[in-house]
Amino acid sequence: MVDSSVNSRRDYSQGLAALQEIFGDRACVDINICANHGHGEGYIQSMPPDMVIFVNSTEEISQIITICNQYIIPVIAFGVGTSLEGHVNAVDGGVTIDLSQMNEILQVNPQDMDCRLQAGVTREQLNHDLRTTGLFFPIDPGANATIGGMAATRASGTNAVRYGTMRENILGLTVVCADGKVIRTGGRAKKSAAGYDLTRLFIGSEGTLGIISEIQLKLHPIPMAISSAVCQYPDLKSAVDTAIAIIQSAIPIARIELLDDVQMKASIQYSKLEGYMEKPTLFFEFHGSDNSVKEQSEMVGELSNEFGGNDFKWSANSEDRNKLRQARHNAYYAGKSLSPNRDCIATDICVPISNLAECLVETKKDIEQTGLIAPIVGHVGDGNFHLLILVDKGQGEEFKCAKSLINRMNMRAISFGGTCTGEHGVGIGKKHFMAHEHGDAMYIMRLIKKSLDPKNIMNPKKIFDM
Amino acid sequence: MVDSSVNSRRDYSQGLAALQEIFGDRACVDINICANHGHGEGYIQSMPPDMVIFVNSTEEISQIITICNQYIIPVIAFGVGTSLEGHVNAVDGGVTIDLSQMNEILQVNPQDMDCRLQAGVTREQLNHDLRTTGLFFPIDPGANATIGGMAATRASGTNAVRYGTMRENILGLTVVCADGKVIRTGGRAKKSAAGYDLTRLFIGSEGTLGIISEIQLKLHPIPMAISSAVCQYPDLKSAVDTAIAIIQSAIPIARIELLDDVQMKASIQYSKLEGYMEKPTLFFEFHGSDNSVKEQSEMVGELSNEFGGNDFKWSANSEDRNKLRQARHNAYYAGKSLSPNRDCIATDICVPISNLAECLVETKKDIEQTGLIAPIVGHVGDGNFHLLILVDKGQGEEFKCAKSLINRMNMRAISFGGTCTGEHGVGIGKKHFMAHEHGDAMYIMRLIKKSLDPKNIMNPKKIFDM
Numbered sequence: 001m002v003d004s005s006v007n008s009r010r011d012y013s014q015g016l017a018a019l020q021e022i023f024g025d026r027a028c029v030d031i032n033i034c035a036n037h038g039h040g041e042g043y044i045q046s047m048p049p050d051m052v053i054f055v056n057s058t059e060e061i062s063q064i065i066t067i068c069n070q071y072i073i074p075v076i077a078f079g080v081g082t083s084l085e086g087h088v089n090a091v092d093g094g095v096t097i098d099l100s101q102m103n104e105i106l107q108v109n110p111q112d113m114d115c116r117l118q119a120g121v122t123r124e125q126l127n128h129d130l131r132t133t134g135l136f137f138p139i140d141p142g143a144n145a146t147i148g149g150m151a152a153t154r155a156s157g158t159n160a161v162r163y164g165t166m167r168e169n170i171l172g173l174t175v176v177c178a179d180g181k182v183i184r185t186g187g188r189a190k191k192s193a194a195g196y197d198l199t200r201l202f203i204g205s206e207g208t209l210g211i212i213s214e215i216q217l218k219l220h221p222i223p224m225a226i227s228s229a230v231c232q233y234p235d236l237k238s239a240v241d242t243a244i245a246i247i248q249s250a251i252p253i254a255r256i257e258l259l260d261d262v263q264m265k266a267s268i269q270y271s272k273l274e275g276y277m278e279k280p281t282l283f284f285e286f287h288g289s290d291n292s293v294k295e296q297s298e299m300v301g302e303l304s305n306e307f308g309g310n311d312f313k314w315s316a317n318s319e320d321r322n323k324l325r326q327a328r329h330n331a332y333y334a335g336k337s338l339s340p341n342r343d344c345i346a347t348d349i350c351v352p353i354s355n356l357a358e359c360l361v362e363t364k365k366d367i368e369q370t371g372l373i374a375p376i377v378g379h380v381g382d383g384n385f386h387l388l389i390l391v392d393k394g395q396g397e398e399f400k401c402a403k404s405l406i407n408r409m410n411m412r413a414i415s416f417g418g419t420c421t422g423e424h425g426v427g428i429g430k431k432h433f434m435a436h437e438h439g440d441a442m443y444i445m446r447l448i449k450k451s452l453d454p455k456n457i458m459n460p461k462k463i464f465d466m
Numbered sequence: 467m468v469d470s471s472v473n474s475r476r477d478y479s480q481g482l483a484a485l486q487e488i489f490g491d492r493a494c495v496d497i498n499i500c501a502n503h504g505h506g507e508g509y510i511q512s513m514p515p516d517m518v519i520f521v522n523s524t525e526e527i528s529q530i531i532t533i534c535n536q537y538i539i540p541v542i543a544f545g546v547g548t549s550l551e552g553h554v555n556a557v558d559g560g561v562t563i564d565l566s567q568m569n570e571i572l573q574v575n576p577q578d579m580d581c582r583l584q585a586g587v588t589r590e591q592l593n594h595d596l597r598t599t600g601l602f603f604p605i606d607p608g609a610n611a612t613i614g615g616m617a618a619t620r621a622s623g624t625n626a627v628r629y630g631t632m633r634e635n636i637l638g639l640t641v642v643c644a645d646g647k648v649i650r651t652g653g654r655a656k657k658s659a660a661g662y663d664l665t666r667l668f669i670g671s672e673g674t675l676g677i678i679s680e681i682q683l684k685l686h687p688i689p690m691a692i693s694s695a696v697c698q699y700p701d702l703k704s705a706v707d708t709a710i711a712i713i714q715s716a717i718p719i720a721r722i723e724l725l726d727d728v729q730m731k732a733s734i735q736y737s738k739l740e741g742y743m744e745k746p747t748l749f750f751e752f753h754g755s756d757n758s759v760k761e762q763s764e765m766v767g768e769l770s771n772e773f774g775g776n777d778f779k780w781s782a783n784s785e786d787r788n789k790l791r792q793a794r795h796n797a798y799y800a801g802k803s804l805s806p807n808r809d810c811i812a813t814d815i816c817v818p819i820s821n822l823a824e825c826l827v828e829t830k831k832d833i834e835q836t837g838l839i840a841p842i843v844g845h846v847g848d849g850n851f852h853l854l855i856l857v858d859k860g861q862g863e864e865f866k867c868a869k870s871l872i873n874r875m876n877m878r879a880i881s882f883g884g885t886c887t888g889e890h891g892v893g894i895g896k897k898h899f900m901a902h903e904h905g906d907a908m909y910i911m912r913l914i915k916k917s918l919d920p921k922n923i924m925n926p927k928k929i930f931d932m
Contacts, residue, residue, distance in 0.1 A: 168634060183905070189849055191626060192620075194886050194891075203663065295757055295758065383655055419660045422655065423659050437660055444649055445661055
């Protein structure tokens with residue numbers, strides 16, 4: 001269990017009073033509201049803040065941070081609480097800024113295929129609002145997260161293999177810094193060589209350097225044609241080798257999702273997928289022109305056959321596709337339904353694709369040896385995969401066993417030249433892998449943190465300890 | 467003229483003696499060698515260092531910086547000196563580290579489509595060495611620059627429109643920091659959400675935060691098919707509008723290069739391009755499968771016709787293509803040949819594509835009003851274009867006139883939501899636009915510089931002044 005280190009709390013009462021004076025009812029100290037803001041969707045114990053303030057503007061965020069800076073009070077940004085590694089937990093209490101009401105899309109520029117929005121806009125809201133423009137925002141981490149939260153954790157998801165991650169899809173940001181100053185990073189040009197890449201520095205900084213309040217986001221044209229396919233394989237390695245061959249052939253595939261036999265068992269039941277076996281399975285999606293989609297599908301079909309995939313059929317039927325997408329999105333709930341009374345621990349790693357098969361097969365063997373139920377799903381085109389580990393409630397033997405499984409899996413990823421998290425972020429849960437992964441580079445991260453947030457008020461004790 | 471501020475030089479003799487003791491003959495104080503290292507290819511007056519050291523390893527760079535840190539001596543990294551904005555000029559003298567002998571390709575991983583190399587490898591050397599692997603490195607800024615220099619200036623070039631810039635094509639770096647410590651940033655996984663994006667922070671930092679000594683670089687499969695086309699337009703706006711329409715149609719074009727009438731005049735003469743008129747012209751290149759290249763070419767042909775482009779013909783003939791590519795690469799020399807006795811000033815800006823036509827047309831009018839000869843070439847798919855301004859030798863009236871033309875052009879780009887440099891970088895030449903472009907964000911850049919390089923020894927007086 002993570003130590004919440006409440007001992008290091010100072011007395012915040014003066015600062016909290018100052019905030020209450022300005023924000024009145026919107027500065028909540030209600031115990032339930034604070035409790036709801038003390039955790040994301042992950043397994044890490046809730047750590048409620050002392051106050052939650054629902055903000056409407058960048059200026060309000062600036063006001064709050066200015067006061068928190070004066071009184072040295074921790075400040076945590078909160079979107080809709082879908083993070084998995086304890087990113088929003090208030091380790092030392094303090095003030096949580098809830099940005100969910102900052103949900104305005106400020107500008108859509110169809111000609112430039114970009115938009116500007118407030119950080120509290122969710123990805124489903126954005127795509128709903130874009131539906132008449134012919135454009136869409138592709139990044140899809142599964143959860144209906146806020147764009148601000150996705151930026152802060154450098155999120156990606158099912159179609160990053162084609163469209164990239166948040167890192168590649170943000171042009172610029174408005175950020176409120178640790179002293180309350182508001183800056184704009186980046187711009188609207190597609191590229192720039194003018195100075196330090198502050199945009200990329202704040203993306204993935206998990207609120208530890210400043211709070212992202214607005215985002216200039218790249219959009220993409222809705223493809224003229226979309227097709228999808230499913231294929232099942234005799235074993236995990238054959239499925240993964242197919243994925244690797246596809247990537248190495250530079251087929252511009254839009255989604256290539258792995259579900260192992262355990263996950264398929266869960267999804268067949270939960271999402272009523274008919275006609276599938278409990279075998280390692282790849283879901284494919286192709287975007288492009290009619291010709292290109294056909295060509296991609298055929299090439300993938302050939303590769304899939306070479307690795308023993310069963311009868312490969314592709315379809316442009318959107319009903320089939322939506323059912324598959326939905327099943328993929330519901331993989332978490334399906335996995336959970338394998339043992340409804342247990343808790344879930346979701347974790348992810350990412351490795352170079354040449355090591356993916358070995359890393360996955362070793363991890364699968366490791367799971368089997370633990371006896372835990374832990375379905376695997378993966379964005380395998382990127383070398384990224386997830387475990388959903390089911391453990392008894394409370395933090396008994398299964399929890400401990402799961403934690404050591406996660407430890408081994410992360411160290412394995414790092415030893416394969418990979419990373420302890422492809423997309424979930426570090427938060428609290430993965431802090432102890434950072435030195436293993438980054439070695440001496442950690443001191444540069446600490447120098448940056450110290451210079452941008454000298455009082456360590458911005459989401460303290462996340463990513464690394466000072 | 468830029469003030470070289472030699473007044474702020476300290477006495478470096480003790481530190482230089484310590485370096486000479488370690489490096490012997492490789493620590494050159496020869497006046498000619500120092501003079502050759504005092505400038506890139508740009509117009510900014512040479513500012514020689516006091517010593518040039520030719521290094522062979524990261525460890526040697528670390529040794530040098532450790533001593534320079536101790537004696538507070540400026541340290542400047544030098545590859546092959548192709549930069550354009552005074553990046554390598556030794557404003558306050560000091561030690562230039564020449565990395566051109568660190569030109570080893572350390573590892574090529576065909577399965578992961580990446581490689582690791584020393585910073586002194588040039589892009590032509592890399593592609594030559596890769597020729598049997600089926601892979602290539604696409605970023606092509608024209609000059610045969612080193613990969614280290616390209617990383618440090620966030621370079622891009624003709625096919626960034628498809629393959630991205632150095633920002634998108636680097637997985638990780640080895641960097642020697644201002645205190646001599648060596649760190650490794652990033653990794654080999656395709657994506658990661660583990661901590662601050664130090665890789666992106668060093669890319670484009672122009673040697674002001676540390677010296678990049680090794681690079682983990684993404685590679686791409688050589689396309690199965692390549693075709694090219696040329697089309698000429700009645701006026702600049704029609705050419706640009708064609709480019710914009712292509713981008714907005716999401717055609718995955720690999721190159722879309724604009725040459726204005728003046729540049730065409732120069733290139734027809736210099737590169738012996740037969741059958742072309744002195745009119746605004748687009749060069750196109752398509753990468754993909756046979757079908758996809760055909761489809762892309764046809765779609766572009768249709769769009770081009772709509773905007774009054776002349777007879778659009780595409781060809782898969784590599785001889786034609788190489789001639790066009792060569793002509794594009796030689797645009798600089800062709801432009802220069804319009805008035806061989808004059809000096810050249812090359813400058814670039816980048817704007818959102820919706821503003822590109824207006825920005826280009828206004829700039830063209832501005833050039834005409836000055837009476838200067840200044841051909842335009844552009845990577846218009848990215849909203850990026852260049853002027854090559856020809857001015858009398860010495861720094862008389864034409865030079866002054868060119869400088870104010872550049873000022874207006876940069877302020878115009880910024881007012882259009884763009885940037886003062888799409889790919890050349892800031893160096894000395896564009897420092898005064900930084901505050902206009904980035905506003906309050908400059909203080910965050912300064913905080914970072916101060917924390918990572920507290921003695922201001924790393925390429926001082928570049929990008930911004932402290």
